[in-house]
Amino acid sequence: MYNDILKELTFEYERERNRREKARRRRVDNVYKRIPAIRRIDEEIFRTGLDMSKAIIGNPEGYKEKVEKARETIEALKMEKAYLLTESNIPLEYMDMEYGCEICEDTGYLKNGEKCNCLKQKLVSRAYKMSNLENILEIQNFRNFKIEVFDDKPFDGEDLTPRENMIDIVGISEGFINNFDENNGQNLLFYGTTGLGKTFLCSCIAKSLLDKNKIVIYQTAFTILEILENRRFGKGDKRIGEYQYDLLFESDLLIIDDLGTEVSNTFTNAEIFNIVNTRIINGKKTIISTNLTPKEISDIYTDRIFSRIFDKFLPLKFYGRDLRWE
Numbered sequence: 001m002y003n004d005i006l007k008e009l010t011f012e013y014e015r016e017r018n019r020r021e022k023a024r025r026r027r028v029d030n031v032y033k034r035i036p037a038i039r040r041i042d043e044e045i046f047r048t049g050l051d052m053s054k055a056i057i058g059n060p061e062g063y064k065e066k067v068e069k070a071r072e073t074i075e076a077l078k079m080e081k082a083y084l085l086t087e088s089n090i091p092l093e094y095m096d097m098e099y100g101c102e103i104c105e106d107t108g109y110l111k112n113g114e115k116c117n118c119l120k121q122k123l124v125s126r127a128y129k130m131s132n133l134e135n136i137l138e139i140q141n142f143r144n145f146k147i148e149v150f151d152d153k154p155f156d157g158e159d160l161t162p163r164e165n166m167i168d169i170v171g172i173s174e175g176f177i178n179n180f181d182e183n184n185g186q187n188l189l190f191y192g193t194t195g196l197g198k199t200f201l202c203s204c205i206a207k208s209l210l211d212k213n214k215i216v217i218y219q220t221a222f223t224i225l226e227i228l229e230n231r232r233f234g235k236g237d238k239r240i241g242e243y244q245y246d247l248l249f250e251s252d253l254l255i256i257d258d259l260g261t262e263v264s265n266t267f268t269n270a271e272i273f274n275i276v277n278t279r280i281i282n283g284k285k286t287i288i289s290t291n292l293t294p295k296e297i298s299d300i301y302t303d304r305i306f307s308r309i310f311d312k313f314l315p316l317k318f319y320g321r322d323l324r325w326e
């Protein structure tokens with residue numbers, strides 16, 4: 001599926017290049033209409049260049065002098081052209097190609113065949129669109145994470161204060177990000193009641209990995225269920241549906257938010273199990289966030305699913321006062 005997005009983007013790059021080339025030709029035509037002398041200069045530059053190539057091919061021994069002369073002619077013609085443009089208040093680069101990305105000249109690739117950053121960014125943006133992250137990420141990132149909002153007083157039944165606990169969790173999350181490319185089988189399970197910063201932290205992790213050019217999908221279990229059901233019952237745009245479905249498996253990181261709030265049935269359970277399990281087998285990482293306790297999860301999802309999946313996750317408990325109103 002990744003390749004399909006890539007193909008689509010390659011096509012978009014081509015369309016963009018054509019659009020810009022047409023715009024350039026329109027600008028050139030404008031200039032020719034306004035200053036016919038420039039058309040003649042361009043034609044002469046072209047002819048001189050052609051003569052130069054002919055000279056090189058026709059007389060490999062003594063072409064140097066001819067080439068030197070042709071170069072001088074072309075330089076002089078360009079000067080004349082520049083003079084005419086300036087005289088008419090037309091910017092010198094007005095007739096040149098205007099690239100969206102100067103680095104790859106709107107091809108998406110560098111000379112050595114590697115992807116240009118503009119293409120990488122577009123690939124990630126496609127994932128952004130599906131992961132709904134564009135807006136929240138500006139606000140919810142590690143820079144805006146304020147540890148002081150967490151209480152530093154003992155909390156019933158817990159060894160650490162909510163703040164100490166959160167410092168641990170943030171540390172583990174940062175380790176998760178820094179070692180993301182290592183095949184260490186690390187997956188995270190955030191659990192605890194609402195309003196304790198689980199979603200905020202998920203956004204922080206997503207943002208950090210998107211900045212590293214990773215494909216991150218961040219969805220609620222409810223939306224994932226919708227994607228699964230649309231696909232199962234052939235609802236909605238088929239191509240987009242398949243794309244969304246494939247990304248659940250193939251994204252570098254899948255964040256399933258709010259697991260357990262969806263109406264679960266045998267089909268849902270099996271499908272969610274299938275996604276998470278396939279990712280584990282393929283060494284792809286997953287974060288699950290839930291308001292349920294591990295006990296409640298195991299009651300909803302069958303024990304078989306629960307134990308096989310959650311063995312592979314590091315459970316991190318969020319506790320403290322509800323922060324939503326602060």
Ligand SMILES: [Zn+2]
Pocket residue numbers: 101102103104105106107108109116117118119
């Ligand atoms: Zn580029």
